[in-house]
Amino acid sequence: MTTTASPTADATRIELRAAANRVRSRHARLLVAPALFFSIALTQIPFLVTIYFSTLRWNQLRPAEIEFIGLDNYAVVFTGPDFLPSLWATVLITGTSVIMSLVLGMLFAVLLDRRFLGRGLARTLMITPFLVMPAAAALIWKWSMLDVNVGMVNVALDAVGLPAIAWNTDLPIATIIILLTWQYTPFMMLILLAGLQSQNREVIEAASVDGAGPWRTFRYMTLPHLRQYMEIGVLLGSIMMLQAFDPIAIMTKGTGGTKTLAYLLYERAFIGLDVGEAAAFGVVTVVVTIVVATIALRSLFSVFVKGGER
Amino acid sequence: MLTSSRSLAAGAGLVITALALAGCAGAGGDQPAGGDVTLTLATVNNPQMKDMEELKGEFEKDNPGITVNFVQMEEGDLRAAVTADVASGAGQYDIVTVGAYEVPQWGAQGWLTDLTDVLADDAEYDVDDILPPVRAALSVDGRQYAVPFYGESSILMYNKELFDEAGLEMPNEPTWQEVAEFAAALKTDDRAGICLRGKPGWGDLFAPLTTVVQTFGGNWYDSDWNAQVDSPEFTEAVQFYVDLLAESGQADPVSFSFTECLNALSSGKAAMWYDASVAASILEDPSSSEVAGKMGYAHAPVYKTEESGWLWSWNLAVPQTTKNADAAIAFVKWATSKEYHQLVGETLGWTRVPPGARTSTYEIPEYKEAAAAFAPITLEVMNAVNPEQPGVDPQPWVGIQYVPIPEFQDVGNQVAQLVADAIAGRSTVEDALAAGQKIAQAAGEKQQ
16 A cells, blocks of 8 residues: 555645646746736837738828728839848848957957956957947948048058049948948957856866867867857847948948848838838848748757757 | 035025026916927038027027027938928927928928918018029919028039149030030049039939939920930930049049038049039138139030029928927028028128028128129029929929929939949949839829
8 A cells, every 4th residue: 555655645746846836837927927018018019010001001201192902012022123132131241240240359359368468458449349329430431431532441552552442332332341340349359258258267277288289279178168159149249230220321322232121121111201111121021030030049059959958 | 614505506596496487487478479499400411501500599599488409410311300200290390401302292281381471471571582483492382381591503613723724614604525524634543523423312313413314305204204214315314424423533432422522622632513502602611621712613514405503492491290380480580581691691701691592692792792703603593494394305393303202202212222333333324224214113103
């Protein structure tokens, strides 16, 4: 009999524990509810309204002609000449800028991780581009750096005997990428620097005792340690650079393959004043972003794949 | 000591509060014209508007209780911000700066306050003094919805010194072919022969380019609203413009619009410039321009028409959504009055008086003297242009470098981007205009 009593007791115990869990999770749900309610109200309702707008013919300059037209706006999005080039421009500009700022950020982070005189000052100066407002940064680059007559870059080229470059006219995509890289390198640098400084010094010491040179230490010790920091940097950097708007609006005005989805949306909404079409572009952008982000998060980023294992 | 100073401060605070309250009471009571109101004015960041902001203190001194806040934006941003605000009825602005393109459309929509009677009732304001063609462009069915702050045409500005050095002479009414020859002759490695707008945007690139198209015999639409963007005349004009920029224009043309060309000209980096006549007053200002006194001015270059200048005005209007209409109208009248022109002349200098708005401005002796270089030609061109038929063929709208239909800013903008690609050499003019034709045709069909 005693042998049978034990499983029953176990079962009771398990049931009790489950009941306690249920009570606890009910409490947790109650506590989370207000925040959940607000985040649904603030994010999902506007999105539903956007979906509704995307089914309307609605040009702001013709307020008398608002009507329901079903999926016609989506037909314009997918059959029109704008969407695919814009998607490609977004991928190209965001992707290149993220990779370049990550590489440069890594370089500066490794340099700043060493002790030297004036490190604090150097770090502050390095962060500055990230603190400048995007619109102000774009204006600085337009007038002080890349201007064809008085810009510092062209003056420098001239000084070494090279011809001035008409950045905006001839290299619009490179112009935007340079600016975004300049702006987001400090961001990557900060994240990677935090990663470097959290590295256990004893491991590095052990490696050097074992005869590993600086490159091998970096390659086999530091880089694996930094992987998750790099992933976070890439993820956040991509999210922020996807929304880049100011340099395009101020410098290239969307010409030469720089019409990203963010700028295209602005054009449809504020120059075309076509609320319905702009909403349809917005909805499609959100769907594409969610699909890409889900695939990327599930497969590429170890932070999310095995985040619980650490 | 500490307590006494604190109580002093408290006392001062009380007095200030009491004064403020008294001010409010007075305003709310029997002084309809006064009142503690703050007017928000959205305007374009052109020098004349900055002068207005500098002098707004005079208005605020004469009208206690009214404060005017300026929100200055670039032309394209202003247009987007104001259109969105007015069209959605958000009511963020009490006074808006509106271009000649929007005024008739917005007036017809009922978005702007009808100013006809308010202006006519004030004999001192003398509304009939406003230049007739400009005033006509701001009226719908005889009702006036805005007041011109300044008006302009487009002229060819050239550096006389460089022309003399090269032994060239500019005729008063040049043709585009002559201008192209001059530009080629004057182009050097660090100086452009001519500066022309290349920045995409219907109000940027297409302002001068549309006048070129029209004098080459092309136009945006024929009289039945069929798009004409890929017509041989339109193509020839755009090809001419693109070639001129490539051969003798400024480097990096896609970056250049009014402000950039102004900088290039005033620092001697370009020999000629075809743009808004209002630029002349800035080029003649010795404090900001290295070429003051060295400039010559000619009519807009032509090809198949007699005259090719545009007609444009920046106007002040009061949106229907404002809650401070009386104060807003008072400011609009002040900023466009004869007294304001006197005030600008006396405090900031006579070359900075807003041009092209009032006939009487051109009769002020000090202004005639100070603006002798450009005032006569501005008035001459503004009276010579024909907004009803600027091109070779008749057109179903009134206006020169724009088409006053709601879709035009979108059409102009997209076609400008395509042309900018042609300027940069990424596509041919034919391909750009073939794509532009489709965009323009879709908009034209809505007018038929």
